[in-house]
Amino acid sequence: MRTEEIISFLKADENFDFTTDTPASSLTSFRVGGRVRVVAYPKNRDAFCELTRRLASSETKYVVLGCGSNVLAPDEGYDGVFVMTTKLTGLSIEGNTLTAECGRGITSCASSAARAGLGGLAFAYGIPGSVGGAVYMNAGAYGSEIKDIIISADCWDAARGEVLTLTKDELRFGYRDSALRHNGLTVLSAAFSLFPEDTEKITAEMNDYMNRRRDKQPLEYPSAGSVFKRAPGHFTGKLIEDAGLKGYRVGGAEVSEKHAGFIINAGGATAEDVKTLVAVIEARVFELFGVRLERELIYL
Numbered sequence: 001m002r003t004e005e006i007i008s009f010l011k012a013d014e015n016f017d018f019t020t021d022t023p024a025s026s027l028t029s030f031r032v033g034g035r036v037r038v039v040a041y042p043k044n045r046d047a048f049c050e051l052t053r054r055l056a057s058s059e060t061k062y063v064v065l066g067c068g069s070n071v072l073a074p075d076e077g078y079d080g081v082f083v084m085t086t087k088l089t090g091l092s093i094e095g096n097t098l099t100a101e102c103g104r105g106i107t108s109c110a111s112s113a114a115r116a117g118l119g120g121l122a123f124a125y126g127i128p129g130s131v132g133g134a135v136y137m138n139a140g141a142y143g144s145e146i147k148d149i150i151i152s153a154d155c156w157d158a159a160r161g162e163v164l165t166l167t168k169d170e171l172r173f174g175y176r177d178s179a180l181r182h183n184g185l186t187v188l189s190a191a192f193s194l195f196p197e198d199t200e201k202i203t204a205e206m207n208d209y210m211n212r213r214r215d216k217q218p219l220e221y222p223s224a225g226s227v228f229k230r231a232p233g234h235f236t237g238k239l240i241e242d243a244g245l246k247g248y249r250v251g252g253a254e255v256s257e258k259h260a261g262f263i264i265n266a267g268g269a270t271a272e273d274v275k276t277l278v279a280v281i282e283a284r285v286f287e288l289f290g291v292r293l294e295r296e297l298i299y300l
Helices: 003-011 045-057 106-115 131-137 199-216 236-242 271-289
Strands: 016-023 035-042 062-065 078-084 091-094 097-101 150-157 162-167 186-193 223-226 253-255 262-265
Touching: 003 016, 003 035, 003 045, 035 045, 045 062, 045 078, 045 150, 045 186, 091 106, 097 106, 106 131, 106 199, 131 186, 236 271, 253 271, 262 271
Parallel strands: 035 078, 062 078
Antiparallel strands: 016 035, 091 097, 097 186, 150 162, 150 186, 223 262, 253 262
16 A cells, blocks of 8 residues: 555544644654654554554555553654554453553553452563553563463454464564564453452552662663563573673664663664664674573564
8 A cells, every 4th residue: 555545544433533644753753764754543453454454465564562661663754654552541441350451551550450359460461562562572570470380362463354262372482582573463342350459468569669770770771671581591681781881882773771772762763773882782692602692672
C-alpha cells in the first residue's frame, strides 16, 4: 500500500487513530529516532488484524510496537507504519486466570492481579513493557519469567489471516526468547495462571521490587533497559564495569554509572551513538574476557 492509501484507509475507519511524520523519539523509551511516516493506533483487536493483514499482503513495511521499551529506532526515520497496540488494553480475571490484551502494560497486570488477591505476577511490577512485548521476549526479573506463569497466547498470523492459540510448549520459550521472535506471529492476548495470595503480601513484594529497581537502575534517564542478555556464567553489568566502561560515552549515549548493563540517553543521543557504544562494549568485553555479549536491545 502506498502511504496515501494507508492514510485514506485509516481516515475512513473510526476504529483507528493515527498520526503522520511523527518522531520515533516520542514513541520509544530511549527517546531516539527520526520521523515515522505513519503511526496507527487500532482501537480493537479486529481493527489491528485488518490493518496488519492489509499491510502484510501488500508488502508494506511495518512494525508492531507496544510501549517501545526495548527497541532502538533509526536516526533516518522509518518510511513505513508503526502499528501501536497501546489502545488494546482489555483485561479479565476468572478464577486464578488473568487474561490481558497485548497492549496492556505488564506492570498494570501485576497491580490488577494484586488487587484481586492473586500472586505470581509480582516480579513483573516495574517492567516497562506491554503484555505482547513481555511474551515476545519472555520478560523476567528476580528469578521469575513469563514462561513460568503463561497458559497460552492468542497470536495473529497477518500473512495468512489466521488467529492461532499457542500453548506454553508451542511458544518455545528460552532466555529472553520465544518462538514469536522467529515465526512472524504477533501476540493479541495472553492468559496467565496465578494463585491466591494475600493482597498486602503481594503489594509489599511489588514495592520491594520497585525499590530495588530505583536503587540499582538509572530510571531517571531514558533507556531501553538492559542492553545485553545475561552472559552464561557471568553478570553482564559486572563484565562491562570490569572492562572500565562505566560512564564511557559516545555522543549522548552513555554507559550508566549506576548500572553498567544500561546505556542511557544522557542528552541528545542518536541511534548511531548507541550502536557505536554497543560495538565498543562488545569488542572490549571480548578482548578482555573472551565473552561474546548478545544484544537484548532490538534495532528496528
